[in-house]
Amino acid sequence: MARAMFEYTKAILEKVSFNKELFKKELEKAVNRLLPYEIKELYFWLIEFTVNKPDLHSCLVLVKN
Numbered sequence: 001m002a003r004a005m006f007e008y009t010k011a012i013l014e015k016v017s018f019n020k021e022l023f024k025k026e027l028e029k030a031v032n033r034l035l036p037y038e039i040k041e042l043y044f045w046l047i048e049f050t051v052n053k054p055d056l057h058s059c060l061v062l063v064k065n
Contacts, residue, residue: 006038010045017053024059031062039063 009030016022027046031039043063050056 005033006041009034009042013046013049017049017056020055020059023056024062027059027062 009026012026013023013030016026030042034042043060046056046060046063050060
């Protein structure tokens with residue numbers, strides 16, 4: 001079940017990545033929902049996902065511990 005939530009979170013973040021505010025809102029929800037090890041994994045995924053999306057780089061601070 002936990003893995004399903006992680007995959008769902010990634011799918012949602014991909015869908016809302018066109019809007020920085022939506023992306024930030026969904027990322028905040030994800031940080032509250034996911035387990036600590038999933039948040040670390042999400043951080044590494046976000047680094048790769050946002051390589052070509054510089055406007056979303058500022059959102060990474062929400063995930064970094």
